[in-house]
Amino acid sequence: MATTAFDTEALRMGIEGRKASTLLSLYADDAEMRMVDHRSQPSHPMVAHGRTEIDAVLSDVYSRDMTHKLESVIVGDGHIAWMESCEYPDGTKVLCNAMGNIKDGKITDLTGIQAWDEA
Template identity: 65%
Template sequence: MSTMSTPDGFDAEALRRGIEGRDAQVLLSLYADDAEIRMVDHRTQPSHPRVMHGRSAISEMLTDVYGREMTHTLESVVVDGDHLAFLESCRYPDGVRVLCSSVADLRDGRIIDQTSIQAWDE
């Protein structure tokens, strides 16, 4: 995983710290004020994804997810200019696993538009 960033580039190391450290505030700092996240899973399918627009909605989601008692691992991250892709795996204490794949567009080194697809054990 690359952890380098340029002055105007995306900080992949902060993404790792935020995910693996369960730090919603570090993660929130990676999003632009007008960012939007679309989440697709078995409940919020592609035709009706869960949409979070703006830092307040994104903060609420990040606080919920990273406040849960579970481990989070950044498996891989790729930054190419104004594009980002990353894979995150998670595990609840009871062994249930979650896998989340995300792609995003960047502006000035911050996420402005992200689509995430997640699946978990049932």
Template identity: 65%
Template sequence: MGTSAGPAFDVEALRQGIEGRRADALLSLYADDAEIRVVDRNTQPSHPKVMHGRGEIGEMLTDVYGREMTHKLENCVIQGDRVAFTESCEYPDGVKVLAESMMSLKDGKIVQQTMLQAWDE
């Protein structure tokens, strides 16, 4: 019989935050000292955009989820202290964005996230 190593990650809160465009709800899932690395066309693997702490992460979440677009959590897999998910987005003009994230957890909170994203051009 297994035992839980710590608090569980709240996938439903992740879904509601993403699909409800609620930056505040998403920010509550991050540890105070969390880090996000973003890799895309503009911030390539050798020079990713890196945000440290809830302040910088909150600014990014407020920007992204404040935009007029839809967001959908398509897949989410949890394995121990790791979470991976796919998020699809669409702007009103039909431009689509796809993001894949891999996260590390500590005490049920996100401490590290790497996001790869691509969009229509």
């Protein structure tokens, strides 16, 4: 049975190049994304279903005036995990850890947990 490898270089280029369209190409059509933070807590995470909703989330995040860096990524046995660090021009830092499942080289579901500096 042939499988398609996940494109970690596209992940890096999408994150660090702030290219929502590149990142969206890594998701399956029926993927689900969940994000947890101090506003969207574990009992009520932000959930985006399908590529249209995921595109809206990614377009919002990667259109912001901030830097993004893929710190590390691990892919194996149908799973993916990565750590991303970000910084706004005023020095506010954001850290996101994401973990999910992949099938045929595409993310099928992903949960991210993020935290950021607060005054």
